Amino acid sequence: xxxxxxxxxxxxxxxxxxxxxxxxxxxxxxxxxxxxxxxxxxxxxxxxxxxxxxxxxxxxxxxxxxxxxxxxxxxxxxxxxxxxxxxxxxxxxxxxxxxxxxxxxxxxxxxxxxxxxxxxxxxxxxxxxxxxxxxxxxxxxxxxxxxxxxxxxxxxxxxxxxxxxxxxxxxxxxxxxxxxxxxxxxxxxxxxxxxxxxxxxxxxx
Numbered sequence: 550x551x552x553x554x555x556x557x558x559x560x561x562x563x564x565x566x567x568x569x570x571x572x573x574x575x576x577x578x579x580x581x582x583x584x585x586x587x588x589x590x591x592x593x594x595x596x597x598x599x600x601x602x603x604x605x606x607x608x609x610x611x612x613x614x615x616x617x618x619x620x621x622x623x624x625x626x627x628x629x630x631x632x633x634x635x636x637x638x639x640x641x642x643x644x645x646x647x648x649x650x651x652x653x654x655x656x657x658x659x660x661x662x663x664x665x666x667x668x669x670x671x672x673x674x675x676x677x678x679x680x681x682x683x684x685x686x687x688x689x690x691x692x693x694x695x696x697x698x699x700x701x702x703x704x705x706x707x708x709x710x711x712x713x714x715x716x717x718x719x720x721x722x723x724x725x726x727x728x729x730x731x732x733x734x735x736x737x738x739x740x741x742x743x744x745x746x747x748x749x750x751x752x753x754x
Contacts, residue, residue, distance in 0.1 A: 627697020
């Protein structure tokens, strides 16, 4: 009887602990799914607004080699943002808020060339000056630089945030699954982008 009581008590303890662990993991599982899809969206956005498509758009539009080179080099020039990111990381009061602010700004910056294109097109359609092609591509190149720099600046703080958020025994699975989402999104971005561009000449515009 004593042995049965010990076994029953041990089973109850481990069952209760397992339930507590499962409850603790449940909120993280929801957050993890969101982070996987956020990573997929981010890589598609960065790829479509990256050097391959920007340089193709510029070349097909007949802009100068200088502007095409500026757009192509945006990601490598923007990588210097990690230096500024480390400085800001050491002074941030909230790592999560700092990371979200940088990444959100990096995405929202692309509203600037989109809005400029709408304004230039509306002005040209109303009988005003022709669409300022070189000026618009200069805005695009500057936006690409700034966006890449902000994304790079958030890298260190993002890793710190994830190390605090992801349980230590789940990090391998988390980053492995996230990498699969990234790879799938990158393949999809290439296929969809190539299909859209190849429909007809000039489809970049």
